[in-house]
Amino acid sequence: MSSLFFSGHIRLTVFLVTLLFLILHSSSQSDQRQLLLKFKSALSNSKTEVFNAWNKETPLCNFTGIVCNFNKEVKEINLSQQKLSGTLAFDSLCAIKSLEKLSLGANMLSGTISNQLSNCTSLQYLDLGMNFFTGVVPDLSRLSQLKFLSLNLSGFTGRFPWESLRNLTRLSFLSLGDNPFDKTPFPLEILNLQYLSSLYLTNCTIEGRIPEAIGNLSLLESLQLSDNYLVGEIPVGVTKLINLQMLELYNNQLTGTLPVGLSNLVNLAEFDVSTNLLFGDLSELRGLSRLESLQLFENGFSGTIPEEFGEFKYLKQFSIYTNKFTGELPAKIGSWAEFEYIDVSTNYLTGSIPPDMCKMGKMEKLLMLQNNFTGGLPENYASCTSLNRLRVSNNSLSGRVPDGIWSLPNLGMIDLEMNQFEGQVGRNIGEAKSLAQLFLANNRFSGELPVEISNVSSLVEIRLTSNLFSGEIPVTIGSLKKLSKLLLQDNKFSGAIPESLGSCVSLNEINLAGNLFSGQIPERxxxxxxxxxxxxxxxxxxxxxxxxxxSLKLTLIDLSNNMLFGRVPQPLLLVAYDGSFAGNPGLCADGSKDLRECSPVSHKSGQVKLAMYCFIAVAVVLMFSLSYLLFVKLSKIDRKIPMNRGGSWDVKQFHVLKFSEDEIVRSLTPENIIGKGGSGxxxxxxxxxxxxxxxxHMWKSEPDSGSWRSSRSSAAILPKERTRWPEYEAEVTALSSLRHMNVVKLYCCISSEDSNLLVYEYMPNGSLWDRLHTDKKISIDWSVRYEIAMGAAMGLEYLHHGCERPVLHRDVKSKNILLDEEMKPKLADFGLAKIVQSGKVMDSTHIIAGTHGYIAPEYGYTYKVTEKSDIYSFGVVLMELVTGKKPVEPEFGESKDIVYWVHNEMRSKDDMISLVDPSISKDAKEDAVKMLSIAIHCTMKLPALRPSMRMVVKMLEEIKPFSLTDIVIEKGGENEDSPCKN
Structure with missing residues (x-):
C-alpha cells in the first residue's frame, strides 16, 4: 500500500514539475515575444518587410530572423542588411537571457549604444558594424562569452574601451576598423587574445610601432592594420604567423625592408603594404606561390621583379606602381589564373609587354604608363573583351595598334599617349560602345578621323594632339552629346569646322589650333x-x-593667326588675353590697345545707315503704338485675369498671383541685376x-541694349533657330511640381518664342556662399549654421524621397543654398536637375554635371551621377559650414580639395576641434565636430557607404543644439504666402 502511495506521489510530482515547466516555458516565450515586439517598435520607421511576421499570432520561433534553441527560446537574432533604422532598445534585447547571437550589421541604425549592452552576458556573437551610431563604445568587459565582435564603420568616436578586451579572451574575430576613435598606441590588450583568427583594426587611429609580440597570435589568418599611423619596420614577429592568408598594412608610415622570413607565410593569398616608406627588393616574396593579390604600390622598392612571379598560378591582382623597379616583367606573369589587373606604372621597367595576361578572358585593367617598355601592343589583347582600361602612355612603344583594340566592347579608356605608335584609327571604333576617353596625343598616327567615331555615343574626351592626322572632322560629330573635350591641336586637319559641332551640348573645351582649317567660324x-x-x-x-x-562664358579664347576680319565683339575683349586676336590684320576693335581702331564709316554709308535707322525707329514707334492699343483693349476686356497674356508671351503660373508679365519685363534693367550665372x-x-x-533670364546671347524695356516680344533679341533650352526645361520641370519649405518657390515662367523668364521668390540674404566666403561674409553663430544644414538636408530629403518621382539636383553647393530674411535655407538652381522617370530605377545619369570641389569621386571614372552624388556634395557643404573654408583652397595642396583636407587632418590630428571655424563659439565646437563626422560619412569614397538623405536628416536631428530643443523644425509642406496673393 505504501509502495503504491509512494509510486503515485512520484507520478504526481513529475506531473506537477512538468506542468510547472510548461507554465514557466509558456511564460518565458510570452515574455520574449513582448521583448521582441518592444525592440521592433523602436525601429518602427524601418521600411522593411522583415517585421511582417513579428506579431502576436505568429509562433515566436517563426519570426523572421529568429533562431530558437531546443527549449524554443530565442537563441539568435539575424537581421543584418535589412534596412533597419532607428535606435536600439538594449534593455529589451539583453533581457532575453538565452540570446547568444545578435547580428544587426549593415543597416541604418543610429543613436548611442547604452551601457545596458553589458547586460547581454550570454552573447557569443555581436555584429553592429556598418551603421550610423554616435558617441562612444560602452564598457564591454562583462561580455566575456564573446567569440565574434564586429563594430567596424559604425560611426563611433571618442576613446575605445581597450581594457575591456582583457575579459574577452574567447574572441576569435575582432573588427573595430573605420571608426574615428581617439588616437592610441597599438593596444597591447590585443596580444592576450590567443584564439584570434581575424583582426581588423584598419582606420581606427592607431599610432606607433607594431609590437614584436604580434607573432604570439599564432592562429591569425587575417591581420589588417592599414590606414593608421604605424611607424618603424614590419616586425619579424609577423613571420611567425604561418596561418596568415591576408596581411594588409597599407597607408601607414612603415619603413625599412621586408622582414627576413616573410617567405615562411606560405599560405598568404593577399599581401598589401602599399603607400608606405618601404624599400629594398622583393626576394622574400619569391616563395609565396599562393599569392592572389600583391599590392606594393607607392613605396621605394627597387630591383627586378622575381622571375618566380611568372609561375604564380593563383595571381589575379598585381599592383606595384610608383616605385623604382627595373628590368623586365616575367613573360608568363598573369597567364595562369583568371588575372584581373596589372598596374606597374611609374617605374623604370623595360622590355616587352607580357602577352598572355588576358589568357583566361577576365583581365579588366592594363596599366603600364610611364616606363621604358618597347615593342608593340601584343595582338592577344585585341580579343580581350573584358578589358575596360588600357593605359600604356609615356613609354617607347611603337608599331600599329592591333585592329581589335579599337572595338573592344567594355573598354572605357584608351590611353596610348607619348609613344611612337603609327597607322590609322580603325573604322571599327564605332563598335566601342563603352569608350569614354580616347587619348592618342604625341604619337605618329595619321590618316583621317573615321566617320564611325560619331557612333561612339559614350565619348567624353578626345585628345589627339601632336600627331599626323589629316582630312576633315566628320560632319556627324554633332551626335556626340556627352563630349566635353575635343583636343585636336597640332595636326594636319583641314576643311571647314563642322557646324554640327554646335550640337555637342556638353563641350567645355575645344582646341583645334595648329591645323589647316579654313572657312568661317561656325555660328552654332x-x-x-x-x-x-x-x-x-x-x-x-x-x-x-x-x-x-x-554669349559664351569663356575663360580662354584664342583666335590668333588666322585671316579673320571685321569688328571683334565687345564681350570677347573682356575675356581675351594679350594676343588672343593677334595675327589677323583685318580685325579691329573699339578701345583695345592690341587691335587697331575700327575705321569710321564713310559719309555715304552713314547717310544710308541714318535713313535705315530712321525707318527702323518709325517702325518701332508704330509697333509700340499698336501693342499699347492692343494691351489697353485686352485689359478692358479682361481686367480680372491676374496674368495678362497679350503679345507673344506665354505664362505658366504655379501659384496664385496678381501681377502682370509687363510689370516683370519692365523691371529687367541693368541696374536691377543682382547676379550672373552660367545660365543667365x-x-x-x-x-x-x-x-x-x-x-x-535664361539667355543664349546678350541683348545689345542690356535691357528688355524696349519690347514686349523678344523676337529680335535672339536668333530664332535656337529655341531649345535644356537648362530652362530642366528647371521648370523640376521646380513646377515641388512644394517644400526648403526648396525655392517658382511662381511662374514667362516665355516667348526665343526668351524665357523664371520668376522666383526673392531671398534677401543671398546664398550661403556669399555669407561664408565673399565680401558679404557675416558672423554666423552655430545655431544658425545648424538650422541651415538641417533645412538644406530636409530639402534634399524631400527631393530624393518625398516626390512622386525622385529628383536628383546634381549641383548641390553653397551657392545654390539661398537664405531668406530669417536665414532659413532653400535649395535653388535646378538647371541640371534630373527627374527620375516613372518605372525606371533611380541609378544614374551620364550627363556631365556639377561644380569643381563638390563632384563625387566616382564621377571621375564612371561619368555617372546618382542620388549618392548629391549626398557627397551635401557633405562638402557641411564641411564648409563647420570649417568656414571653401571647397578648394591653396592650403589644401595642388589638386586637393576640402574633402581630402578634412579626411587627412582628422587622421593626423589628435583634436578634431582644431578643424572648426574659429568664429564658432567654444561651447558649440563639440557639436560642430559631430556635424563634421556626418560630413565624413556623406563623403565616403565608395557611394554605397554614404547614408541616404533620410538617414542624414536623422543624424542631424540627433546633434541638435540644446538651444534649439524647443524649436520645431517642420519637415514638409509649403509656405503658401505668395507675393500679392488674392
Whole structure:
C-alpha cells in the first residue's frame, strides 16, 4: 500500500514539475515575444518587410530572423542588411537571457549604444558594424562569452574601451576598423587574445610601432592594420604567423625592408603594404606561390621583379606602381589564373609587354604608363573583351595598334599617349560602345578621323594632339552629346569646322589650333552653353567673328593667326588675353590697345545707315503704338485675369498671383541685376504691392541694349533657330511640381518664342556662399549654421524621397543654398536637375554635371551621377559650414580639395576641434565636430557607404543644439504666402 502511495506521489510530482515547466516555458516565450515586439517598435520607421511576421499570432520561433534553441527560446537574432533604422532598445534585447547571437550589421541604425549592452552576458556573437551610431563604445568587459565582435564603420568616436578586451579572451574575430576613435598606441590588450583568427583594426587611429609580440597570435589568418599611423619596420614577429592568408598594412608610415622570413607565410593569398616608406627588393616574396593579390604600390622598392612571379598560378591582382623597379616583367606573369589587373606604372621597367595576361578572358585593367617598355601592343589583347582600361602612355612603344583594340566592347579608356605608335584609327571604333576617353596625343598616327567615331555615343574626351592626322572632322560629330573635350591641336586637319559641332551640348573645351582649317567660324558654336575654352588659333579661318560667341562664358579664347576680319565683339575683349586676336590684320576693335581702331564709316554709308535707322525707329514707334492699343483693349476686356497674356508671351503660373508679365519685363534693367550665372542674369523685381521677386533670364546671347524695356516680344533679341533650352526645361520641370519649405518657390515662367523668364521668390540674404566666403561674409553663430544644414538636408530629403518621382539636383553647393530674411535655407538652381522617370530605377545619369570641389569621386571614372552624388556634395557643404573654408583652397595642396583636407587632418590630428571655424563659439565646437563626422560619412569614397538623405536628416536631428530643443523644425509642406496673393 505504501509502495503504491509512494509510486503515485512520484507520478504526481513529475506531473506537477512538468506542468510547472510548461507554465514557466509558456511564460518565458510570452515574455520574449513582448521583448521582441518592444525592440521592433523602436525601429518602427524601418521600411522593411522583415517585421511582417513579428506579431502576436505568429509562433515566436517563426519570426523572421529568429533562431530558437531546443527549449524554443530565442537563441539568435539575424537581421543584418535589412534596412533597419532607428535606435536600439538594449534593455529589451539583453533581457532575453538565452540570446547568444545578435547580428544587426549593415543597416541604418543610429543613436548611442547604452551601457545596458553589458547586460547581454550570454552573447557569443555581436555584429553592429556598418551603421550610423554616435558617441562612444560602452564598457564591454562583462561580455566575456564573446567569440565574434564586429563594430567596424559604425560611426563611433571618442576613446575605445581597450581594457575591456582583457575579459574577452574567447574572441576569435575582432573588427573595430573605420571608426574615428581617439588616437592610441597599438593596444597591447590585443596580444592576450590567443584564439584570434581575424583582426581588423584598419582606420581606427592607431599610432606607433607594431609590437614584436604580434607573432604570439599564432592562429591569425587575417591581420589588417592599414590606414593608421604605424611607424618603424614590419616586425619579424609577423613571420611567425604561418596561418596568415591576408596581411594588409597599407597607408601607414612603415619603413625599412621586408622582414627576413616573410617567405615562411606560405599560405598568404593577399599581401598589401602599399603607400608606405618601404624599400629594398622583393626576394622574400619569391616563395609565396599562393599569392592572389600583391599590392606594393607607392613605396621605394627597387630591383627586378622575381622571375618566380611568372609561375604564380593563383595571381589575379598585381599592383606595384610608383616605385623604382627595373628590368623586365616575367613573360608568363598573369597567364595562369583568371588575372584581373596589372598596374606597374611609374617605374623604370623595360622590355616587352607580357602577352598572355588576358589568357583566361577576365583581365579588366592594363596599366603600364610611364616606363621604358618597347615593342608593340601584343595582338592577344585585341580579343580581350573584358578589358575596360588600357593605359600604356609615356613609354617607347611603337608599331600599329592591333585592329581589335579599337572595338573592344567594355573598354572605357584608351590611353596610348607619348609613344611612337603609327597607322590609322580603325573604322571599327564605332563598335566601342563603352569608350569614354580616347587619348592618342604625341604619337605618329595619321590618316583621317573615321566617320564611325560619331557612333561612339559614350565619348567624353578626345585628345589627339601632336600627331599626323589629316582630312576633315566628320560632319556627324554633332551626335556626340556627352563630349566635353575635343583636343585636336597640332595636326594636319583641314576643311571647314563642322557646324554640327554646335550640337555637342556638353563641350567645355575645344582646341583645334595648329591645323589647316579654313572657312568661317561656325555660328552654332555660340550655342555651347558649357564652353569655357576655345582655341582655334594658327589655322586659315576667314570671315567675321560670329556675334553668337559673345554669349559664351569663356575663360580662354584664342583666335590668333588666322585671316579673320571685321569688328571683334565687345564681350570677347573682356575675356581675351594679350594676343588672343593677334595675327589677323583685318580685325579691329573699339578701345583695345592690341587691335587697331575700327575705321569710321564713310559719309555715304552713314547717310544710308541714318535713313535705315530712321525707318527702323518709325517702325518701332508704330509697333509700340499698336501693342499699347492692343494691351489697353485686352485689359478692358479682361481686367480680372491676374496674368495678362497679350503679345507673344506665354505664362505658366504655379501659384496664385496678381501681377502682370509687363510689370516683370519692365523691371529687367541693368541696374536691377543682382547676379550672373552660367545660365543667365538674375534680376530683383519690386512689385507695386511692395513684395519682391527674383527673375532669372535664361539667355543664349546678350541683348545689345542690356535691357528688355524696349519690347514686349523678344523676337529680335535672339536668333530664332535656337529655341531649345535644356537648362530652362530642366528647371521648370523640376521646380513646377515641388512644394517644400526648403526648396525655392517658382511662381511662374514667362516665355516667348526665343526668351524665357523664371520668376522666383526673392531671398534677401543671398546664398550661403556669399555669407561664408565673399565680401558679404557675416558672423554666423552655430545655431544658425545648424538650422541651415538641417533645412538644406530636409530639402534634399524631400527631393530624393518625398516626390512622386525622385529628383536628383546634381549641383548641390553653397551657392545654390539661398537664405531668406530669417536665414532659413532653400535649395535653388535646378538647371541640371534630373527627374527620375516613372518605372525606371533611380541609378544614374551620364550627363556631365556639377561644380569643381563638390563632384563625387566616382564621377571621375564612371561619368555617372546618382542620388549618392548629391549626398557627397551635401557633405562638402557641411564641411564648409563647420570649417568656414571653401571647397578648394591653396592650403589644401595642388589638386586637393576640402574633402581630402578634412579626411587627412582628422587622421593626423589628435583634436578634431582644431578643424572648426574659429568664429564658432567654444561651447558649440563639440557639436560642430559631430556635424563634421556626418560630413565624413556623406563623403565616403565608395557611394554605397554614404547614408541616404533620410538617414542624414536623422543624424542631424540627433546633434541638435540644446538651444534649439524647443524649436520645431517642420519637415514638409509649403509656405503658401505668395507675393500679392488674392
Amino acid at each position: 558654336l555660340g550655342s555651347l552653353v558649357s564652353l569655357n575654352s576655345l582655341n582655334i588659333s594658327d589655322n586659315k579661318l576667314s570671315g567675321v567673328i560670329p556675334a553668337s560667341l559673345s 542674369n538674375v534680376y530683383k523685381v519690386d512689385l507695386k504691392c511692395g513684395e519682391e521677386l527674383a527673375v532669372k
